[in-house]
Amino acid sequence: xxxxxxxxxFGLSLLFLFAHAAAAQSADxxxxxxxxxxxxxxxxMWLPVPGSPMEAQVDWLMRYVLWxxxxxxxxxxxxxxxxxxxxxxxxxxxPGTVTHNTLIEILWITIPSLLxxxxxxxxxxxxxxxxxxxxxxxxxxxxxxxxYWEYNYNAVPGLDYSSYMIPDAQIQPGEIRRLSVDHxxxxxxxxxxxxxxxxxxxxxxxxxxxxxVQKYAIPGTTLTSWTIITxxxxxxxxxxxxxxxxxxxxxxxxxxVPLADYLAWTKQALATYTxxxxxxxxxxxxxxxxxxxxxxx
Amino acid sequence: xxTTTHDDFQAHGGHEHHQQSFAARWLMSTNHKDxxxxxxxxxxxxxxxxxxxxxxxxxxxxxxxNHIVTSGTEWNxxxxxxxxxxxxxFVMPALIGGMGNWFVPLMIGAPDMAFPRLNNMSFWFLVAxxxxxxxxxxxxxxxxxxxxxxxxxxxxxxxxxxxTDFTLFSIHLVGISSLLGAINFIATILNMxxxxxxxxxxxxxxxxxxxxxxxLVLAIPVLAGAVTMLIMDRNFGTSFFEPAGGGDPVLFxxxxxxxxHPEVYIMILPAFGIISHVVSTFSKKPxxxxxxxxxxxxxIGFVGFLVWAHHMFVSAISTDxxxxxxxxxxxxxxxxxxKVFSWIATMWGGSIEFKTPMLWAVGFIFLFVIGGATGxxxxxxxxxxxxxxxxxxxxxxxxxxxxxxxxxxxxGFYYWIGKMTGHPYPEFWGKVHFWTFFIGVNLTFFPMHFLxxxxxxxxxxxxxxxxxxxxxxxxxGALISGASTLVFFYVLYRIFTSKEALADNYWGEGATxxxxxxPSPAPQHTFLDVPVIR
Numbered sequence: 113x114x115x116x117x118x119x120x121x122f123g124l125s126l127l128f129l130f131a132h133a134a135a136a137q138s139a140d141x142x143x144x145x146x147x148x149x150x151x152x153x154x155x156x157m158w159l160p161v162p163g164s165p166m167e168a169q170v171d172w173l174m175r176y177v178l179w180x181x182x183x184x185x186x187x188x189x190x191x192x193x194x195x196x197x198x199x200x201x202x203x204x205x206x207p208g209t210v211t212h213n214t215l216i217e218i219l220w221i222t223i224p225s226l227l228x229x230x231x232x233x234x235x236x237x238x239x240x241x242x243x244x245x246x247x248x249x250x251x252x253x254x255x256x257x258x259x260y261w262e263y264n265y266n267a268v269p270g271l272d273y274s275s276y277m278i279p280d281a282q283i284q285p286g287e288i289r290r291l292s293v294d295h296x297x298x299x300x301x302x303x304x305x306x307x308x309x310x311x312x313x314x315x316x317x318x319x320x321x322x323x324x325v326q327k328y329a330i331p332g333t334t335l336t337s338w339t340i341i342t343x344x345x346x347x348x349x350x351x352x353x354x355x356x357x358x359x360x361x362x363x364x365x366x367x368x369v370p371l372a373d374y375l376a377w378t379k380q381a382l383a384t385y386t387x388x389x390x391x392x393x394x395x396x397x398x399x400x401x402x403x404x405x406x407x408x409x
Numbered sequence: 410x411x412t413t414t415h416d417d418f419q420a421h422g423g424h425e426h427h428q429q430s431f432a433a434r435w436l437m438s439t440n441h442k443d444x445x446x447x448x449x450x451x452x453x454x455x456x457x458x459x460x461x462x463x464x465x466x467x468x469x470x471x472x473x474x475n476h477i478v479t480s481g482t483e484w485n486x487x488x489x490x491x492x493x494x495x496x497x498x499f500v501m502p503a504l505i506g507g508m509g510n511w512f513v514p515l516m517i518g519a520p521d522m523a524f525p526r527l528n529n530m531s532f533w534f535l536v537a538x539x540x541x542x543x544x545x546x547x548x549x550x551x552x553x554x555x556x557x558x559x560x561x562x563x564x565x566x567x568x569x570x571x572x573t574d575f576t577l578f579s580i581h582l583v584g585i586s587s588l589l590g591a592i593n594f595i596a597t598i599l600n601m602x603x604x605x606x607x608x609x610x611x612x613x614x615x616x617x618x619x620x621x622x623x624x625l626v627l628a629i630p631v632l633a634g635a636v637t638m639l640i641m642d643r644n645f646g647t648s649f650f651e652p653a654g655g656g657d658p659v660l661f662x663x664x665x666x667x668x669x670h671p672e673v674y675i676m677i678l679p680a681f682g683i684i685s686h687v688v689s690t691f692s693k694k695p696x697x698x699x700x701x702x703x704x705x706x707x708x709i710g711f712v713g714f715l716v717w718a719h720h721m722f723v724s725a726i727s728t729d730x731x732x733x734x735x736x737x738x739x740x741x742x743x744x745x746x747x748k749v750f751s752w753i754a755t756m757w758g759g760s761i762e763f764k765t766p767m768l769w770a771v772g773f774i775f776l777f778v779i780g781g782a783t784g785x786x787x788x789x790x791x792x793x794x795x796x797x798x799x800x801x802x803x804x805x806x807x808x809x810x811x812x813x814x815x816x817x818x819x820x821g822f823y824y825w826i827g828k829m830t831g832h833p834y835p836e837f838w839g840k841v842h843f844w845t846f847f848i849g850v851n852l853t854f855f856p857m858h859f860l861x862x863x864x865x866x867x868x869x870x871x872x873x874x875x876x877x878x879x880x881x882x883x884x885x886g887a888l889i890s891g892a893s894t895l896v897f898f899y900v901l902y903r904i905f906t907s908k909e910a911l912a913d914n915y916w917g918e919g920a921t922x923x924x925x926x927x928p929s930p931a932p933q934h935t936f937l938d939v940p941v942i943r
Contacts, residue, residue, distance in 0.1 A: 152875040156863035159795065170795045177789060181782035188749060188778045192771065195756045199692070200763070207693040207919075208758030217698055220750040221743060228739045231789065236732050238791040243728040258567075280474060289474070290873040314562040315658060317723070317798060321864030326794050328724045330659060331561060332652020335725055352798045352866040354555045356562060357481030360869035 141377035142298055145367035148345030150322045151288055160322035163347050163368075164339045167324035169238055177231055184227070242324075245338040248306035252297065256309075256316025256329035256351065259358030263297050266308075268378045273385050277361045291348045295385065296365035300374035301341050310334045317352030320364060328353055341368040439525035440933060441510045444532050446829070448506030451535055452818075455498030458543075460894060462491040467853070467887035469870055473877050484870035486551025489576070490542065493556045496676065497583045498539050500810065503818045504679035505625075506532065506590055509618045511829060513594060515924035515931060516612045518603025518940040523596035531589035538582030545576030552576040555868060557665060558639065560650040560658050565643045574643065580636045584629045591625035594618050603923075605942035609703075612922045613696060616703045617682025620710040624671045624678075627714065632668035635661055659725045666717035674713040677809060678706055680817030681748055684770050686922065687820050688752050691767035692759025693919035698751045705744035705751075712741050722793040731790040738788040742781065749778055765839030769820035772847055773813060780808030783858070801861025807854045815850075819843070827915050831930035832907035838900045845893035852886025 150163050162168040197203065253264040257274075265271040275293045283289050299305055309318045311329035319326045320339070327335040341347065349364035369377065438444050465487060469477040478484045510528065514521055522528045545552040549570040554563035558580075563573050598619045602611065638649040639661070648654025650661045689696045696702060716738040718726050726734075752774055761767065783805040787793055796802060819842075827833050856879035865876045872880065914925035927935045 152863045152865070152873060154875050155859075155878045156875065157859040159862050160864060167795075170791060173789065174786070174792055174795070177786050177792065181785055185778055185782050188753070189775060191753050192756075192775060195753060196761065196763075196771075199756060199759050200761045204758070204760050207760040209694065210758055211695050211697050211699065213754070216750075216754070217701055217747075220746060224743050224746040228742060231785070232736055232739060235735065235789045235791055239728060239731050239735070242791055242794060243731075288873060288875075290871060314567050315559055317866070319798075319864075319866060321795060321799075324795055326723045326797055330725060332657065333659065333725050350864070350866050350869075354485065354553075354559075354562065354868045356553065356567065357485065359481060359485070360866075360871050361481075 141373040141380060142296070142367040142369055144344045144369045144373055145298075145346050148343060150345055150347045151291060152321075152348075162324070163322040163343065163345070164324055164341055166242065166339060167322060169241065170324040173234060173238055176234065180227060180231060242337075245306050245336045247304065248338060249300070249303035251306040251308055252299075253308045253310070253334075254318055254329065256311040256313075256318065256355070256362070258313050258356050259351075259362040261297075261318075261362060261364060262312070265378065268382065271378060271382055273381070275365070277363050288348070290360070291350070291363045291365065293363060293365040296346070296367045298367045298369060298374060298377045298381070299341060300371040301344050301368045303371065304338060304340050306336055306338045308334050308336050314355045315353045316355045316362070318349070318364070319352035320347065320349035320366070322347050323349075323366075325349075326352060341366070344368050344370060437529065438532075439521075439529055441514050441522045441525070441528060442829075442931060442933065444522075444528050445507050445510030445512075447532050448502045448510060448535070449508075451532070451539070452499050452503035452507055455494050455502065455539065459491055459494040459499055460891070462487050462494070464887060464891050466491065467884040470872070470880050471884035472881070473872055473874050475871070478870055481870060482550045482553055485553030485555070485868070486546055486572070488868055489552050489555055489558075490546040491556075493542055493576070493579070494539075495810070496556070496672070497580075497587075498535070498542070500676045500814045500818070501583075501587065502535060504676070504683075504814065504821075505587070505594075505618065505621060506535065508614075508683065508818075508821050508825065509590075509594060509621075509679065511931075512825065512924055513597060513615050513618050514601070515927065515935060516615050516922050517598065517601060517606055518923050518936050518942065519597060519601035520934065520936045520939075522593050523601055524593050527589050527593050531586045531593065534582050534586035534589070538579045538586060541575045541579030541582060545572050545579060548572045548575060557669070558636075558661075559665070560639060560642065560661050563639065563643075564651065568643075574640065577636050577640050577643075581633060584633050584636075587625050588629045591622035591629075594622040595626070598622075603936070603940045603942050609700065610942060611703075612682075613685040613699070613702055613706075614679070614682035614922075617678045617680075617706055620706045621675050621678045624675050624710050624713065628668040628671040628675070631664055635664035635668070638664075659721075662721050662724055663718065666720045667714070669720065670717040671710070671713045673809075674709055676814050678710065680773070680814050681706060683817045683821040683824070684752065684773055685755075686920075687766045687770040687824050688755050688774075689921075690824070690916050690919040691762050691764060691770070692756045693762075693917075694755055694759040695921070696751070697754035697757070698747070701747050702751050705747040708744040709741060712737065712744075716741065719788060719790075719793070722790045723797045735788055735790045739785065742785055742788075745781055749774060749781075764823075765834065765836060765843060766820045766824035768840060768843045769816050769823065772843065773816040773820060776808055776812035776816065776851075780805055780813055783808065796861055798867050799861040800857040800865045800867060803867050804854050804857035804861060807850075807857070811854065812850050819846075824916075825924075826904060827911045828924055828929050828931055830904055831911055832904050833909055833911055833915070834900055835903045838896060838903060842893060842896045842900055845896055846890055849886050849888075849890030849893050853883050853890060854886070856880075856882045856886075 150161055159171050159174060162171050251266040253266060255262040260274050260276045262274050273295055275295045278287055278292045278294060280289055309327045309329050311331045316329035318329055323339045325337045325339050327337045345368055347366040351359055351362045434443060469475050549572045552573045561567055598615055641647040642649055642651060648656040650656045650658050685696050685702060716734055718730055718734045719738045722731055787796055787805055823834055823839055860876055860879050865872055911929040913928050914920055
């Protein structure tokens, strides 16, 4: 066969592949979420990029408090270094005898108290902001189970499914080990979403660091939290309250998409996985036979 | 026996003790110094076991997808035992039972504790508790609910088997041990101070132990009640914490932290006391603002009972409760600040010698301030919603415990070991121990702040690969701390093989409390003639 024919064939098959991919994409209403992935990255030293106004506020308050406290630590550190140099036995062979100084004792009570007031004012304002879950666009009831999450879309009768972690051995390219799940929670961007959080067995922790959301999932009780996701994308969270041997194997994955895509997804999801009929992928820590070779890897 | 000369020196006879057999002296001891020594040995064993567990944990976390620990169940048993052992069988016996027993009677000029037999009993309850907590670790699948023991995870349905019962009973045993010890300390300090030693002349370590003892008497019974309810739920069909039977898991969280937060101060107040003495001794100056220092501890102890639900900011508490508990918690920063600034003011104008105990003390002050700063961050309920239960919290409480309480234990050890054994520690190796440990623990715990900010949850045996870098650094730090502990073993070897003798007051002019008026090592019986304080 001639070389030209070969490349033509190759080009044709590429074209077919792309067309196929495009068709698949248009069929997946959550595709918009693939453009932006908000996941922890290697050597990360600060909070996640805020995915919600609440996380943006957490980021702001964190910087504000941490700068004040860094100032305090630096002040104490500088004071200590000065004392070590100025008053070590060589520099100051004869110790002083001062054990009281009323002014300075009053100062080191009042100045820290004022710093606390400066911290408390914005902090209390933010407690009230975090507690305000009124007027949501939609509510998702989140139930923690050993060891998966169950999402119930209150406004879409019958839409209730389970979300399992992808086992390490089945991770595909593009998925993140220990964070990606088989059926992510799908949410619309720009809308206020209320989470009603509970548990079906033991305590769990519904923890979404990039959205500034965290609440315990407690059996017999519901706690609420809320978020507004500002940008289409994929967001991650993990269970953050010890819940048994699969505690590290029940992550949360959220696909945030434009409202129209979300509505399209609800129809598709209702058709394909209503009433918890999603075949559960039985995932716990892989029961690998343990060899020394494994530990070495 | 070497103490003969000292007893003769004090001309007090007391010869019946010289024929004591090993069993009579160590198993049936009623002597506060011997019981103190037993407590220190127990704390040493506890620290070694807890330390080995932490080494296993750091080796497992050194790489993602690691298999040093073979299952989540095993991992959970290890973290549970590590937390309980380090708190109840290392920090508390070292600071309260060990150094408290040894030095409170010496410092107040009392011949012994008020209730010597009770003292013995409280020690052996501790040992029994240790056996039980080890059974909880090793039997069956182990106890895997975390040291906080939150139900429903540790109820009969989710933690079947006897391991959890053993762990719960071990809490009872160690609780009784602490409670009896605390009652003994209160009785001793309030009634047996030498004539002339008013409360306001009492050394700060004794103040610290007194406040700690009151905290124990008030907090331990609440824990005992909560643990009893857990045992009833597990074994006798009650449903205190079972929602299906009208109970509430959140009730346990309230009861646990009503004990658990004072427990934090139970571990750190004795440390404050030791640091005050060490700083004053090596600055050759009396403590600055003595009364402020004493009452700061009283205030910390009091307010410490009013802040428990800051451990439950993301649990079921109301918005108003969050505001109250945040503000109350932040208030504690003020008396704590008084302590830190008073230590610095004690050094100010002093003539500071950086002997090993002083290195540990100034290391304590600086690292405790860092731990306190992150504590202020976490006290903010809105920030706790981000950081609760992640590695930022782990970093915070190890800065106040692994670097706070543990540094104070080592400061006290190097400060008083000559008084306890009569032999000096090797200064060079003491400093090597300090610097290697300082580098090791900082390298272990500082990167955990980053992991926490990035969102890594605690109690995970495996984690997303993005967290691998800082976990690796942290594990290297842990290995350095482990190696540093070997240096400490060598220091111990040198102390116990030393032939060198020490003067009564081997620290010189800066050491002014009563324990420096008795010989080194302190004879079995001291202050049979009651000293008078002017």
